[in-house]
Amino acid sequence: AGLLRGKRGLIFGIANNRSIAWGIARAAHAHGAELGFTYQGDVLKKRVEPLAKELGARLIGHCDVTEPATIDAVFAEAAAVFGSIDFVVHAVAFSDKDQLDGRYVDTTEDNFAKTMLISCYSFTAIAQRAEKLMTNGGSLLTLTYYGAEKWMPHYNVMGVAKAGLEASVRYLAADLGEKNIRVNAVSAGPIKTLAASGIGDFRYILRWNEYNSPLKRTVTIDEVGDTAVYLLSDMARGVTGEIHHVDAGYHVVG
Numbered sequence: 001a002g003l004l005r006g007k008r009g010l011i012f013g014i015a016n017n018r019s020i021a022w023g024i025a026r027a028a029h030a031h032g033a034e035l036g037f038t039y040q041g042d043v044l045k046k047r048v049e050p051l052a053k054e055l056g057a058r059l060i061g062h063c064d065v066t067e068p069a070t071i072d073a074v075f076a077e078a079a080a081v082f083g084s085i086d087f088v089v090h091a092v093a094f095s096d097k098d099q100l101d102g103r104y105v106d107t108t109e110d111n112f113a114k115t116m117l118i119s120c121y122s123f124t125a126i127a128q129r130a131e132k133l134m135t136n137g138g139s140l141l142t143l144t145y146y147g148a149e150k151w152m153p154h155y156n157v158m159g160v161a162k163a164g165l166e167a168s169v170r171y172l173a174a175d176l177g178e179k180n181i182r183v184n185a186v187s188a189g190p191i192k193t194l195a196a197s198g199i200g201d202f203r204y205i206l207r208w209n210e211y212n213s214p215l216k217r218t219v220t221i222d223e224v225g226d227t228a229v230y231l232l233s234d235m236a237r238g239v240t241g242e243i244h245h246v247d248a249g250y251h252v253v254g
């Protein structure tokens with residue numbers, strides 16, 4: 001343990017102790033990272049504050065990615081607290097629940113735009129701010145899902161947004177490589193979280209992955225966290241533009 005000793009990072013997207021971002025935060029903390037957390041709104045603040053305290057987070061800021069001023073405020077605070085930063089984890093996504101069921105073709109323009117803004121563009125918005133604070137290079141990490149690559153039942157507009165997110169990983173990697181800022185994604189297998197509970201037939205998807213993945217099981221937030229630590233650390237210093245599956249191998253069979 002200690003792969004992130006001396007590194008400072010921001011983690012966006014902790015909603016509660018089942019969040020993938022929480023698995024990543026715990027693993028990063030265990031490896032010596034100094035952390036800053038964000039929460040989306042007052043409802044989540046109550047859940048995120050004790051978690052931030054548990055890991056000795058040095059910053060806890062309000063950030064709703066649909067309000068750019070709140071993204072600016074978090075990075076201004078990070079500049080004040082940390083000076084420079086070494087990594088950012090983006091684990092943020094949203095789509096209206098009633099469109100994570102039924103057919104993709106019925107997506108409304110309004111929800112399409114909202115889903116794209118929160119689940120795809122926000123990573124680029126965060127990268128713009130992070131670039132300025134990553135004066136010694138850095139690592140940006142986002143979370144994606146296999147539904148970006150292949151049709152998956154009920155994933156619908158979120159699959160389209162994740163496809164855009166995965167393309168942004170490649171474009172951001174090319175743009176920021178000069179500054180030794182690496183940009184990668186973890187493509188996680190299905191995990192029961194707050195966001196996942198909005199997806200139709202999610203339990204069926206979990207079962208399907210247990211039966212069909214090479215490891216014959218699903219993955220945990222701790223397993224995603226350990227892989228994230230590798231991608232955030234200097235162990236992965238030669239890795240950028242990568243979509244790394246942590247899905248018990250499901251992508252080779254599905």
Ligand code: 0WD
Pocket residue numbers: 013014015016018019020021039040044063064065066090091092093094118143144145146187188189190191192193194195196
């Ligand atoms: O099976 C899964 N759970 C998978 C999730 C498989 C593969 C990928 N992912 C992705 C998700 O799409 C997301 O990008 O992992 C990321 C984290 O999701 P999660 O851990 O599954 O879900 P959750 O714990 O709900 O965290 C997502 C959070 C939001 O939670 P809620 O449930 O309240 O929407 O994203 C944040 C919020 O904290 N979020 C926002 N943050 C800032 N501004 C916003 C926003 N506008 N909207 C949502």
